Amino acid sequence: MNNKKKTYCDWVAVDWGTSNMRYWVMHSNEVIHSSRTPFGMVNLDRACYENILVDELDTFLNPSICTPILICGMAGARQGWKEAPYKSVPCKPPELHEAVSVKCKDSRFIVKILPGLKQNRPADIMRGEETQIKGILEKHDRFDGVVCLPGTHTKWVRISAGEVVSFQTFMTGELFSLLSEKSVLKHSIAKEGLDEKIFKSSIEEIISNNKIFAAKVFGLRAESIIKSLSVSDARSRLSGYLIGLELSGSRAYWLGETVFILGEDSISLAYEIGLRSQGVEVIRDLLDMEASLEGLKAIFNLKNGMNIS
Amino acid sequence: MNNKKKTYCDWVAVDWGTSNMRYWVMHSNEVIHSSRTPFGMVNLDRACYENILVDELDTFLNPSICTPILICGMAGARQGWKEAPYKSVPCKPPELHEAVSVKCKDSRFIVKILPGLKQNRPADIMRGEETQIKGILEKHDRFDGVVCLPGTHTKWVRISAGEVVSFQTFMTGELFSLLSEKSVLKHSIAKEGLDEKIFKSSIEEIISNNKIFAAKVFGLRAESIIKSLSVSDARSRLSGYLIGLELSGSRAYWLGETVFILGEDSISLAYEIGLRSQGVEVIRDLLDMEASLEGLKAIFNLKNGMNIS
Numbered sequence: 001m002n003n004k005k006k007t008y009c010d011w012v013a014v015d016w017g018t019s020n021m022r023y024w025v026m027h028s029n030e031v032i033h034s035s036r037t038p039f040g041m042v043n044l045d046r047a048c049y050e051n052i053l054v055d056e057l058d059t060f061l062n063p064s065i066c067t068p069i070l071i072c073g074m075a076g077a078r079q080g081w082k083e084a085p086y087k088s089v090p091c092k093p094p095e096l097h098e099a100v101s102v103k104c105k106d107s108r109f110i111v112k113i114l115p116g117l118k119q120n121r122p123a124d125i126m127r128g129e130e131t132q133i134k135g136i137l138e139k140h141d142r143f144d145g146v147v148c149l150p151g152t153h154t155k156w157v158r159i160s161a162g163e164v165v166s167f168q169t170f171m172t173g174e175l176f177s178l179l180s181e182k183s184v185l186k187h188s189i190a191k192e193g194l195d196e197k198i199f200k201s202s203i204e205e206i207i208s209n210n211k212i213f214a215a216k217v218f219g220l221r222a223e224s225i226i227k228s229l230s231v232s233d234a235r236s237r238l239s240g241y242l243i244g245l246e247l248s249g250s251r252a253y254w255l256g257e258t259v260f261i262l263g264e265d266s267i268s269l270a271y272e273i274g275l276r277s278q279g280v281e282v283i284r285d286l287l288d289m290e291a292s293l294e295g296l297k298a299i300f301n302l303k304n305g306m307n308i309s
Numbered sequence: 310m311n312n313k314k315k316t317y318c319d320w321v322a323v324d325w326g327t328s329n330m331r332y333w334v335m336h337s338n339e340v341i342h343s344s345r346t347p348f349g350m351v352n353l354d355r356a357c358y359e360n361i362l363v364d365e366l367d368t369f370l371n372p373s374i375c376t377p378i379l380i381c382g383m384a385g386a387r388q389g390w391k392e393a394p395y396k397s398v399p400c401k402p403p404e405l406h407e408a409v410s411v412k413c414k415d416s417r418f419i420v421k422i423l424p425g426l427k428q429n430r431p432a433d434i435m436r437g438e439e440t441q442i443k444g445i446l447e448k449h450d451r452f453d454g455v456v457c458l459p460g461t462h463t464k465w466v467r468i469s470a471g472e473v474v475s476f477q478t479f480m481t482g483e484l485f486s487l488l489s490e491k492s493v494l495k496h497s498i499a500k501e502g503l504d505e506k507i508f509k510s511s512i513e514e515i516i517s518n519n520k521i522f523a524a525k526v527f528g529l530r531a532e533s534i535i536k537s538l539s540v541s542d543a544r545s546r547l548s549g550y551l552i553g554l555e556l557s558g559s560r561a562y563w564l565g566e567t568v569f570i571l572g573e574d575s576i577s578l579a580y581e582i583g584l585r586s587q588g589v590e591v592i593r594d595l596l597d598m599e600a601s602l603e604g605l606k607a608i609f610n611l612k613n614g615m616n617i618s
Contacts, residue, residue, distance in 0.1 A: 174492050
């Protein structure tokens with residue numbers, strides 16, 4: 001028998017996304033356990049959410065108190081667990097009192113889901129990124145400027161005086177996946193790698209001639225057939241065309257600004273290379289999951305959070 | 310017992326595409342039977358092609374002679390039945406003597422596969438459309454100008470003095486399928502329909518601001534969530550954004566020209582509406598499969614074709 005004193009958690013932080021769910025079990029603001037599960041919103045019936053929390057957290061929950069669980073992300077979408085209506089920009093990232101409560105059968109925990117942000121003109125939405133932005137603002141106190149959050153749907157966000165002023169989403173990452181995995185190009189594109197020189201010249205090509213995008217993309221297939229274009233070069237060019245088109249469209253966000261790019265993966269690096277090639281100053285010193293956790297911690301605020309009900 | 314005299318065919322015309330195969334059984338240049346099968350190149354092993362012809366044509370083949378079968382399209386690709394190397398533009402559509410012969414086990418027929426066309430700069434390729442172009446040139450004698458062949462990979466082709474001078478392929482149709490069926494938009498886009506007014510204004514939006522394409526596309530999702538954009542309006546807008554981007558990129562082809570658009574389906578109609586909205590004169594009076602058959606008939610040329618071996 002294990003003689004170690006059992007550690008129950010004070011609260012749990014959760015980033016519940018479209019395709020997976022990440023959580024951090026917290027004790028006195030320290031992470032005592034964390035995990036990433038494949039139970040994303042897109043694969044879940046409403047009835048599953050509570051069961052997943054019970055399965056994952058069972059041994060950490062103190063049976064004699066009601067432990068708060070704070071969730072950001074797609075669990076709050078209309079088709080998620082319970083809808084947490086969007087806040088409208090301009091506004092600060094959400095606070096704890098703006099979260100919606102979810103009635104659970106298990107009396108050991110209480111669940112709070114944070115709202116996302118929406119913008120009316122041009123119409124746009126985010127869920128989860130608002131919490132990462134809160135985390136970035138924690139780490140870079142009084143940050144004023146532009147944040148780029150690369151991903152399936154890359155977001156450009158203008159921050160001023162602690163508020164999200166405006167934002168714009170580009171479907172660049174999803175277009176890259178669709179074109180490289182499901183289109184006629186699928187045998188012409190390598191699975192990974194980025195040749196910086198080819199990538200930068202492809203960005204230039206598209207920035208100087210946006211309108212040729214759909215022809216340039218087919219050209220990769222044609223060159224792979226009649227000019228033996230390598231799959232690795234084709235990948236760097238496809239990345240360059242897509243990010244080049246996005247950099248053209250997001251110019252109003254980055255021109256003359258220092259841009260904070262969230263993330264440490266190859267996509268974030270590609271955005272850094274692309275922005276630097278346009279003469280933009282870049283800060284990139286935070287993992288996206290660190291930003292989620294920092295944001296959830298700041299919103300929860302141990303002293304206040306323990307009193308939620 | 311059937312007393313009707315059995316009609317054997319003189320030759321067979323085949324358009325063997327990526328996802329299906331269409332053929333016409335010919336007697337004295339009249340079609341005595343035709344069919345469309347789902348046996349496209351993409352689903353076939355090399356060994357299957359001959360068996361499919363035997364299954365489909367068995368009762369029409371005269372056992373005492375060797376019937377010519379003329380094929381255009383993807384059967385001639387490297388990954389098809391037998392590679393028919395591309396002709397380089399500028400050039401006329403292929404002639405019968407340029408087709409490659411395929412050795413068959415069945416002695417009742419001989420197979421000839423026509424080459425496609427390639428262009429070195431910018432790199433581009435076509436297989437099948439060159440035969441449709443031949444058909445258009447048969448129907449519109451001395452046609453000089455621009456042909457648009459809408460489809461998964463829409464082609465713009467400049468024709469002069471019976472030659473293909475240059476061409477450019479846009480992945481517009483494939484992007485539409487990927488975005489409307491496999492992306493985050495899949496629940497936001499209707500299966501069919503086109504509102505002409507919305508379509509035309511979306512074309513204008515993108516033509517006047519190409520670079521915002523990937524943000525406009527995500528905007529459809531955002532508007533469907535926060536502004537209850539209808540699936541039918543979203544479809545018209547997605548069509549407009551994609552065709553608008555293509556019309557921007559293909560302007561050098563259509564500006565100041567009369568454009569021949571091939572096809573009678575809803576995609577061809579959308580291109581017609583789009584081009585007319587830009588003040589372009591359009592001719593559209595031929596089905597794409599009619600063009601394939603007319604092209605194959607013209608290339609085969611009954612008098613010459615019967616002597617191929």
